[in-house]
Amino acid sequence: PKMQCRQLLRCISRSPATSSSSCFGVTRRQVHQPGGFDTSFGFEEVEPGQKQDRVNQVFNRVSNSYDLMNDLMSAGLHRCWKRRFVASANPRPGWRVVDVAGGTGDIALGLLEWSRRLPGRAPPPVRVAPGDGSVDSFREAAERQTAAAEAEAPAGCTVSVVDPSPSMMQVGSAKASAKGSTFASSIQWLEGRAESLPLDEASSDLYTIAFGMRNCTDLPGVLREAHRVLKPYGRFACLEFCSVENPLLSILYDEYSFRVIPPMGLLVAGDWDSYEYLVESIRRFPHQTLFANMMREAGFSAVNYEVLWPGVCCIHSGYKLPSVK
Amino acid sequence: LSRRLFAQSGRLLSLAASQRRPMTSSNASSQEPGDTLAIDDDFDPDLLPLGDIRRYPNHRPLDCGQRAFLAVGSGVACLAAPWRDDMISAFGETTGEWALRRLRDDMLANEEGRRILAERPRIRTVEGGGSIDLEALRRLPEGSLGRAYADFLDRYGYSPDHRRTVCFVDDPELAYVMQRYREIHDLNHVLLGQGTDFLGEVVVKWFEAFQTGLPMCVTGAFLGSLRLRPKQTRRYLQEGGYLAYALRTGSDADLTINYYFERNWHQPLAEVRQQLRIEEPPNLK
Numbered sequence: 369p370k371m372q373c374r375q376l377l378r379c380i381s382r383s384p385a386t387s388s389s390s391c392f393g394v395t396r397r398q399v400h401q402p403g404g405f406d407t408s409f410g411f412e413e414v415e416p417g418q419k420q421d422r423v424n425q426v427f428n429r430v431s432n433s434y435d436l437m438n439d440l441m442s443a444g445l446h447r448c449w450k451r452r453f454v455a456s457a458n459p460r461p462g463w464r465v466v467d468v469a470g471g472t473g474d475i476a477l478g479l480l481e482w483s484r485r486l487p488g489r490a491p492p493p494v495r496v497a498p499g500d501g502s503v504d505s506f507r508e509a510a511e512r513q514t515a516a517a518e519a520e521a522p523a524g525c526t527v528s529v530v531d532p533s534p535s536m537m538q539v540g541s542a543k544a545s546a547k548g549s550t551f552a553s554s555i556q557w558l559e560g561r562a563e564s565l566p567l568d569e570a571s572s573d574l575y576t577i578a579f580g581m582r583n584c585t586d587l588p589g590v591l592r593e594a595h596r597v598l599k600p601y602g603r604f605a606c607l608e609f610c611s612v613e614n615p616l617l618s619i620l621y622d623e624y625s626f627r628v629i630p631p632m633g634l635l636v637a638g639d640w641d642s643y644e645y646l647v648e649s650i651r652r653f654p655h656q657t658l659f660a661n662m663m664r665e666a667g668f669s670a671v672n673y674e675v676l677w678p679g680v681c682c683i684h685s686g687y688k689l690p691s692v693k
Numbered sequence: 694l695s696r697r698l699f700a701q702s703g704r705l706l707s708l709a710a711s712q713r714r715p716m717t718s719s720n721a722s723s724q725e726p727g728d729t730l731a732i733d734d735d736f737d738p739d740l741l742p743l744g745d746i747r748r749y750p751n752h753r754p755l756d757c758g759q760r761a762f763l764a765v766g767s768g769v770a771c772l773a774a775p776w777r778d779d780m781i782s783a784f785g786e787t788t789g790e791w792a793l794r795r796l797r798d799d800m801l802a803n804e805e806g807r808r809i810l811a812e813r814p815r816i817r818t819v820e821g822g823g824s825i826d827l828e829a830l831r832r833l834p835e836g837s838l839g840r841a842y843a844d845f846l847d848r849y850g851y852s853p854d855h856r857r858t859v860c861f862v863d864d865p866e867l868a869y870v871m872q873r874y875r876e877i878h879d880l881n882h883v884l885l886g887q888g889t890d891f892l893g894e895v896v897v898k899w900f901e902a903f904q905t906g907l908p909m910c911v912t913g914a915f916l917g918s919l920r921l922r923p924k925q926t927r928r929y930l931q932e933g934g935y936l937a938y939a940l941r942t943g944s945d946a947d948l949t950i951n952y953y954f955e956r957n958w959h960q961p962l963a964e965v966r967q968q969l970r971i972e973e974p975p976n977l978k
Binding site for chain 2: 631632635640
């Protein structure tokens with residue numbers, strides 16, 4: 369309740385267009401549609417039906433340079449965050465994982481690599497052929513036998529990537545094929561929205577969503593859907609930008625987000641507006657404690673969140689307990 | 694930061710000002726039509742822009758750091774990826790403030806230029822919001838300015854609507870001058886008789902560099918000339934070649950931005966060239 373009051377006060381005392389603790393230099397007209405409650409598209413108020421289309425347009429436009437822009441905007445930090453996310457999700461071999469809004473496949477490939485490298489799957493024994501006994505022939509024999517073992521039964525989990533943008537998934541499947549055919553065969557690319565996943569009930573051991581939750585129109589709907597597709601004792605993991613608590617970092621972060629990132633988007637991707645939308649959508653996302661409450665309301669238990677260095681994003685996690693009949 | 698603080702304080706002041714005063718009889722008698730002290734009932738403080746003020750459609754206000762960042766970044770991008778016209782536009786707009794001011798003053802000194810600044814005509818097709826009717830231009834007699842322009846557009850498949858709108862210049866009048874310069878570019882090609890191959894572009898850029906003084910034109914002309922092929926370089930550098938022509942014409946000719954093209958489509962091209970003191974281009978093919 370204390371957090372909710374603080375969030376409410378923030379909304380009342382400043383205009384809806386300001387960020388968490390400092391002003392920004394962007395003017396957004398409020399477009400009030402008659403009837404229908406307003407969702408936020410960045411700071412522009414649009415109707416919920418329109419938001420999904422506009423979000424899809426944004427991602428279709430930036431898909432080619434999305435990974436490059438991520439590296440430039442976060443100075444490579446996003447790789448550390450995603451690696452930490454995969455480690456905390458900890459997929460075991462044989463699990464079925466659903467990765468939502470995972471268009472370019474960073475998380476899916478990370479999950480596959482993590483589950484394959486877990487101890488418990490002994491490397492296949494290398495039988496040395498009666499050859500000349502040199503180091504090279506031994507190495508070649510080892511590589512051939514490992515590749516054969518991999519091709520027989522690729523260990524690790526299987527990932528279903530669900531994303532509303534086909535162009536993002538095209539980039540992702542190209543990356544997966546470049547990594548190897550075993551990776552590509554373990555990933556399934558499905559087009560769909562987080563509010564209505566094309567998956568059966570209780571079909572997944574792990575649900576991951578990284579930097580995609582803020583683009584969703586209906587957060588409680590997404591959480592309910594996640595609860596639906598998870599098996600009992602399945603885990604929900606969400607990596608998302610959060611409200612920055614440190615006041616100095618918050619000022620620096622706001623200045624950087626609103627003043628540096630859109631021009632960088634113009635230079636690299638040729639698109640100022642899409643990156644302005646992206647940084648504004650971060651400010652509109654609920655506070656991390658509020659989001660944890662929303663997860664509890666959707667039925668998740670043992671809800672927890674962990675803020676990653678330097679304090680701009682956090683991992684929310686929760687478990688689905690079997691329903692008491 | 695100071696601009697945002699100013700906007701915030703302005704909003705607070707307007708909120709305070711919009712508090713209604715109680716209607717006493719003395720107040721009522723002083724509220725005559727045209728009384729500037731009357732309270733505007735329709736005033737809505739929420740409509741005041743919070744933050745940067747957009748002074749024309751498509752305006753993107755930049756602060757010093759962003760302007761410097763975009764200027765350097767777009768300059769690098771122009772060299773690394775010359776097919777990106779949005780980077781060329783961004784470079785021109787972020788670095789052209791001083792040159793645009795000088796150009797605007799030159800336009801004000803000229804009678805026709807002042808008319809252009811007052812009326813702000815746009816060279817766009819009728820569908821694009823302007824006044825150009827390409828079909829009518831194509832029907833003009835051979836050798837007229839409009840016919841030559843229509844032939845030029847048809848030969849290369851261009852349209853006047855392809856030009857990007859200015860967004861990074863803060864003053865609306867300077868933004869119009871920049872927009873007018875951009876829309877004049879194809880007409881400069883027609884007046885100088887140059888095609889859109891590399892050599893032709895370099896010649897037009899030199900001409901524009903002399904006329905406007907924009908850093909984008911100067912750097913584009915110089916760096917572009919370094920990338921010419923050997924045969925083009927020979928034609929460019931020889932006695933009476935294109936470089937000499939461009940430098941001579943650029944410094945002698947009148948400002949083409951002051952010429953009201955929209956009213957002179959029917960004029961013969963040769964006469965227009967004579968009026969603007971542009972030489973006939975050399976024929977070195």
